Amino acid sequence: MSERLTNLVPRPGLAASGEGAFELGPATPLDAAAGLAGVATWLRGALGPATSCHLSPGPGGIRLRLDPQLSAEEYELVIGPAGLDIRGGAEAGVFYGAQTLRQLLPPVTLRRARLAGGPWAVPAGRIRDAPRFRWRGVLLDVARHFMPVSDVLRLIDLLAFHKLNVLHLHLTDDQGWRIEVPGWPRLTSVGAWRPATMLGARQHERYDQRPHGGYYSDDDLREIVAYAAERHVTVVPEVDMPGHMQAAVAAYPELGNGYAGPVRAGWGVSPHVLNLGPQALDFCRAVLDHLCDLFPGELIGIGGDECPPGEWCDSPVAQARIRAEGLAGQERLQPWFTARMAEHLAGRGRRVFGWDEILVGGAPPGAVIAAWRGAGPAARAARAAHEVVSCPDTSVYLDYRQSDDPAEPTPVGTLLTLAEVYAFDPVPPGLTTDEADLVLGGQANLWTEHMESARRVDYQAFPRLCAFAETVWGPAGRDFAEFSTRLPAHLERLDALGVNYRPPTGPRPWDGRPDAPGHPRTTDDRLAELREMTADLGRASA
Known part of the structure; x- marks a missing residue:
């Protein structure tokens, strides 16, 4: 042959x-x-x-x-x-x-x-x-580090070359707001810019003291959507709510719970969330309406992850909402809010796409779950009759370090090798046939706290994204050794396409980021964290 x-x-x-x-x-x-x-x-x-x-x-x-x-x-x-x-x-x-x-x-x-x-x-x-799964996705976080349109289009070409068909575009977070919304001009004049950027893992508290930001105009996003559609890639937008909202609250303090300060410069999760009063709800509906106008796909991402309820305990606006809706306490605010946003999207003929935290308290009917906190939430979502996209951080978070070599640039997270990505299967064990059919596929996530440029995105993504593409396209039975014999010829293709992939031999001296030190973790430590993080799902289903 x-x-x-x-x-x-x-x-x-x-x-x-x-x-x-x-x-x-x-x-x-x-x-x-x-x-x-x-x-x-x-x-x-x-x-x-x-x-x-x-x-x-x-x-x-x-x-x-x-x-x-x-x-x-x-x-x-x-x-x-x-x-x-x-x-x-x-x-x-x-x-x-x-x-x-x-x-x-x-x-x-x-x-x-x-x-x-x-x-x-x-x-x-x-x-x-023919593909095994209909969702073969990649998340690109443009909130932590803004990526110009030309770089997004280039990534779409690389996804299509590997027969991947979904780009999940993470457009907003505590560290930056990247889209225009009619009637809310300070989202881009204020929320799109942070005063500095953290260098390396947050444990080191280093900053570069340079403003960073940017945002996409409506025409920019229309271009991205049209370019992707020509390559049979669906763009799924995400605006995280009601948490991960410090950039929006920095622009409009009246949406929050008393915070009056800048866009977040450090990594991690901000405690500054929406107050869920009438103005905040109107704001969220305006954002979702604008996403519906720009993105023709059925799913609209609302995030829903990592929303600390601490501010709601002392917020008069949040407490008024709890009383008005007859809620048992602040822990019921987020499920109530998610249901309201789902109702609004349903009126536009769309469905909610959210992280697995929205399962707590019961996700709205028809919601599609992005299961990220280990392997367990994908099974829980399917057993709750929700369609699910498997994207566990332990298998497909491509910001995680690729080896134990200390020369890896900003090594964070648990070790996630090429072989471990190749071993990923979107369908968790133990599901019935009907439950397994609810697994739409898998998604690899590119969180960009430590990816300051397209060159660095290349390094973190490839060749692990090549391995991922095979896990979501091909059959369940795969042989990493056989894949490894094909990879050298494919790396020649990546060379021709100008991809700055990580060499199989390891990082080169110029790949390092000594100015941005990392914080590696062990797999055991991460699994213990995940057990604690997903205890809410167990309580919700008890």
Whole structure:
């Protein structure tokens, strides 16, 4: 079998070699059936600059077709000396077949300009492939470190190249607010900027004393959504509420519980939350309405994680809300609030997407749960009849350190190696078939406290994101040793794409961040923390 047929990432379900090769050259035509003009346009743009193959419309050559016998994301790629056929159950399937074609070509064809001559030989054979999960996601935190639009678009291209199909965009947090909201101008003039940035783990209390910030205009976000849609990536926005709101409260102190200060400069969880009075609720509804206007997907993220109730104990506004709604105490405020936001989104034809803390007190019907506090919450969410996305920090938090090498830049969290990411399975053990069907898939999370640039995001994400892509695309049975034999050829593709991945040999001297020291933890310590953190779920289901 041709080596290029066996070195694909993620590995296809079926790959069989044939005789000879198809030669792709400047005269090769592209024959796209009705409904596939978008894939044809994208493919011309992807292959043309490096190959000088402009794929003019015409019969023969590369043929793109829809096949109702295939599922929506399933594709079949058949290559022979006379032509190349890509069939998919829907446009997405054809697109994934075209991405596989890119991997079958030499890595130099992934560059943005022509470096070598053709024609380009594509080995003959047949590939048939389909994903295991329909949610193959990545969270990008642009609140802790703002990422310009061009870097977000580049990341979308890298996700699509690995057949990932969801970008969960974490748009706001205590350390920064990144979107405009009509009628609330101080969110971007004040809330989008912090006075300094913490250097390294919070235990060291180091700061750089440089303001940091930025925000996306409405047109920026429309561009991100449209660019992603052309690559069959759904953008799910998240504005965290009612906690992780110090940036908003810094802009509008009347939304809070007495705090009057700047956007948070340090990492960690702020105690400054929304007061849940009438103005705060109107604010949240305005934010959600604007998200609905900008993001066409069904799910709207409201976070719901790590909301300390301490301020509510002494807040006249919060206490008035507790009395008005007949709530048992401040611990019932957040479930009440989540239900109100779910009702509002339902009026817009949308559903809540929230972290597993919203299970406490009962998540609203139809809510989709992002289960992050270890493996247990995914099972609890499914048993409570909620659709769930598995993203446990112990398996897929890519801000966590990649080795015990002290030269790793800002090593935080527990050790999370390439092999450990590859071993992740979104479906927790012990579920019934019906419960397992509620697991939509998995998501790798890129929290950017310690990722100050796209270069650093690359280092933390790759090649672990390549391993993750295979866990959510391919079958449950996988072999890390076999994956490791394919990875070197894939790293050549990442080189051609300009990805600053972590070398398999370990960090280079210039990867280090001695000015931003870390705080590594052991797995046992983290598991003990998780048992304490998720005790609320046990009490809620008792």
